[in-house]
Amino acid sequence: MMNRTVPHAETPGRSVPGRFRGPFTRWPRGADAVLATAMFLAAVLLEDAPGDAMAFRTVTGIFQPVLLLFVVAGAALYRRRRRPVAVLCVALAAWAPTLGSTYSTMGGMVIVALYSVGRHADDNRWGPLGVVAAIAAITIDGLLHSYPWGDITFGNLFMSGAWYLGRRLRLRAGRAARLHQEQAAEARRIVTEERTHIARELHDVVAHRVSMMTVQAGAARMVAAEDPQGALEAMAAVEEAGRQALDELRHLLGVLRPEAERDGLGPQPGxxxxxxxxxxxxxxxxxxxxxxxxxxxxxxxxxxxxxxxxxxxxxxxxxxxxxxxxxxxxxxxxxxxxxxxxxxxxxxxxxxxxxxxxxxxxxxxxxxxxxxxxxxxxxxxxxxxxxxxxxxxxxxxxxxxxx
Known part of the structure; x- marks a missing residue:
């Protein structure tokens, strides 16, 4: 019979009814602005404290060139969807001069940038290169701060995992979009096939009889004045052809779909x-x-x-x-x-x-x-x-x- 899947010609990414859509899907620009601001404030206001703790610092005590680096990296993070590779390069370049100091707090920005490369970058070559650069940076920063190797390794895994998570989500979204396109193409093919079938059947079944009716009606008009009896016979033939055409049309409506329960010889149901x-x-x-x-x-x-x-x-x-x-x-x-x-x-x-x-x-x-x-x-x-x-x-x- 039929499958109950409903093919709608929608754009990829349309949500399934009941599916949760978070703020980054509903309001992408606003959510990215909030995220960039939060990462900027975290880099500016937080610093490492003894015992793996975080402490607040005053903005007035920040070295001005470092504050400028924070501003540039935070502003670039807003463009993470459209220019993910460029944003990652800016974040790494801004982070590099601060490595080993108390200002090396832009790791969160780099993590977000790595995720964005995996999620939104079209060229897959930049992701692994960005991961290598981030791992090198966090390793250098850990050695300069004399962090344990366990902490350095964990940071490296976290950086790699952010990019990998973004890439997996992008691949899954790509598969869903391709499946949607295939379903839409299949729906268009079915519609085209059915229209072609109907047109072919109409031509084969009806065109011949309609042509006969036209010829016979023309002949009746030409001989009506001289041979009324012949004209009447021609019009009777037109009437008979018309009835046969109607019968065949009714039959056609019944047989176009194989599940029709009638043999097509009786009147169509209503x-x-x-x-x-x-x-x-x-x-x-x-x-x-x-x-x-x-x-x-x-x-x-x-x-x-x-x-x-x-x-x-x-x-x-x-x-x-x-x-x-x-x-x-x-x-x-x-x-x-x-x-x-x-x-x-x-x-x-x-x-x-x-x-x-x-x-x-x-x-x-x-x-x-x-x-x-x-x-x-x-x-x-x-x-x-x-x-x-x-x-x-x-x-x-x-x-x-x-x-």
């Missing part, structure tokens, strides 16, 4: 056939409640598309959640069209977690339903519900021309 469809899925074990608020007759194309959308949605619930799933179908009439909403609680006999139920490649089902809605000038949205289960909402206009 919302009036929902009771029979509901009875079938109830026999399969689905607990379905239907609220049909449509009272006025609908255009044939809207009636058929509405029925097919409900049919595929119920099939999807039965496939992914299994028997016993409580499902609600609401069909409402509005001023400009109808709205279809299919809800399920996802608590059937075959229930799985939301993530497991929506893994995999996007199938033709939701793409096909969305295509039906778009061809009518409407819309369709399908997504997991916060408490479990799935929600599908379609709006089909009943006025205006279909797209």
């Amino acid at each position: 919302l009036a056939d929902l009771p029979r469809l509901v009875a079938e899925v109830r026999e399969a074990g689905l607990d379905v409640l239907v609220a049909d608020g449509i009272r006025n007759p609908l255009p044939a194309r809207v009636d058929l598309s509405a029925y097919r959308i409900v049919q595929e949605a119920l099939t999807n619930v039965l496939k992914h959640s299994g028997p016993g799933t409580r499902t609600e179908v609401h069909v409402r009439g509005e001023d400009d069209g109808i709205t279809i909403e299919v809800l399920d609680d996802g608590h059937g006999a075959a229930v799985r977690s939301v993530s497991a139920a929506h893994e995999g490649r996007p199938g033709h089902g939701i793409v096909g339903m969305r295509e039906r809605a778009l061809l009518l000038g409407g819309s369709l949205d399908a997504q997991p519900r916060p408490g479990g289960g799935f929600r599908l909402t379609a709006h089909l206009p009943t006025k205006g021309e279909p797209t």
